[in-house]
Amino acid sequence: MNETNLKIISTRVGYSNSILLVNGSNSIIIDTGVRGYFHNFKTQLNQFNLKPTDIKLIILTHTHYDHTGNLRPLAELTGAKVLVHKNEFENLKNGFIKIPTGQGTYSRLISKLGRIVYPKYASPKPFVANLINENEFDLREFGIEGKIISTPGHTEGSQSVLLGKILISGDTFINLPNGIIFPHFANNPKMLLETWQKLFDMGIEEIYPGHGKPLQVEKAMEEFERWRKRII
Numbered sequence: 613m614n615e616t617n618l619k620i621i622s623t624r625v626g627y628s629n630s631i632l633l634v635n636g637s638n639s640i641i642i643d644t645g646v647r648g649y650f651h652n653f654k655t656q657l658n659q660f661n662l663k664p665t666d667i668k669l670i671i672l673t674h675t676h677y678d679h680t681g682n683l684r685p686l687a688e689l690t691g692a693k694v695l696v697h698k699n700e701f702e703n704l705k706n707g708f709i710k711i712p713t714g715q716g717t718y719s720r721l722i723s724k725l726g727r728i729v730y731p732k733y734a735s736p737k738p739f740v741a742n743l744i745n746e747n748e749f750d751l752r753e754f755g756i757e758g759k760i761i762s763t764p765g766h767t768e769g770s771q772s773v774l775l776g777k778i779l780i781s782g783d784t785f786i787n788l789p790n791g792i793i794f795p796h797f798a799n800n801p802k803m804l805l806e807t808w809q810k811l812f813d814m815g816i817e818e819i820y821p822g823h824g825k826p827l828q829v830e831k832a833m834e835e836f837e838r839w840r841k842r843i844i
């Protein structure tokens with residue numbers, strides 16, 4: 613395979629990102645956005661001259677509803693295999709995931725209210741995945757020089773795609789217009805910071821976050837210092 617042919621296309625699907633790895637008949641979609649924006653995917657396939665069956669794999673960075681919203685129709689349209697982390701396979705199968713804990717006063721309140729008012733708020737629609745990542749998953753079998761790595765913290769089964777120095781992170785990083793990089797909802801903030809440290813040590817340079825525009829790692833490193841003082 614020729615790595616220079618690989619294109620990374622980040623698109624907003626509702627308020628979440630979906631990333632298309634354009635790689636001919638071995639293309640991959642990472643996350644499926646918020647439900648109700650299915651036409652986005654069809655438009656995008658046309659734009660890059662891809663047939664639905666050129667999508668061979670759908671990777672879920674985690675199973676929150678805003679990343680799994682179009683999973684079922686997309687899996688049906690493409691016939692792609694669906695890969696989830698082993699820690700969230702059951703959540704996806706049962707269509708339930710616990711509401712993450714908010715990290716600020718406001719998000720803590722939302723989280724608490726959510727638990728009471730609508731316990732399935734953050735849940736995906738039930739789906740049985742075909743492939744499981746236990747820790748690392750090599751993408752070479754899809755002709756891509758890269759791998760899926762476990763990046764727990766936002767959720768227990770959060771995972772990211774690493775392509776050289778580029779990380780497609782799901783909600784391990786976000787990049788909101790108000791400057792927030794550290795996700796305001798995280799099941800285990802301390803673990804998330806440890807994951808960040810590990811990723812910095814690996815030398816990542818550019819991040820495609822779960823929400824917002826791509827960012828350089830330096831911006832996340834500044835935020836890391838602020839949260840480290842608060843949490844560790």
Ligand SMILES: [Zn+2]
Pocket residue numbers: 674676766783
């Ligand atoms: Zn999430």
